[in-house]
Amino acid sequence: MAWTETTRRQYRREGLRYASDLTDAEWALIEPFLPAPAKVGRPRKTDLRRLVEAILYMASTGCQWRAIPKEFPPYSTVQGYFYAWSHRGLLA
Secondary structure, three states: OOOOHHHHHHOOOOOOOOOOOOOHHHHHHHHHHOOOOOOOOOOOOOOHHHHHHHHHHHHHHOOOHHHOOOOOOOHHHHHHHHHHHHHHOOOO
8 A cells, every 4th residue: 555645644653752652642542441540559650651652662673671771661560561461451
C-alpha cells in the first residue's frame, strides 16, 4: 500500500523520542485497559505511559531488559509489570 498524504500525517512519528513511543491519541486508546491504582497499600509511583512505552521499545528493538534506556522506569520495574500483566492476560 502506498502512503497517501492522509496516512503519512496520521502515522508520522515526529516529535517522539523513540519510534515506539505513543502519541496522545494512541495512549488514550490504551489507558482504559490498564489496571487502576490499588485502593489499599502504597500509592503507585510508576508512570504507566512510560512503562508501556518501555515494553513497546523492547518489543520493537529486541533489546535485553538491562539495556532499556534510562528515560524509562528501571528495568526491574518494567520486567515486573510485564510478567504480571502477561500472567493476567492483559497483554494478550
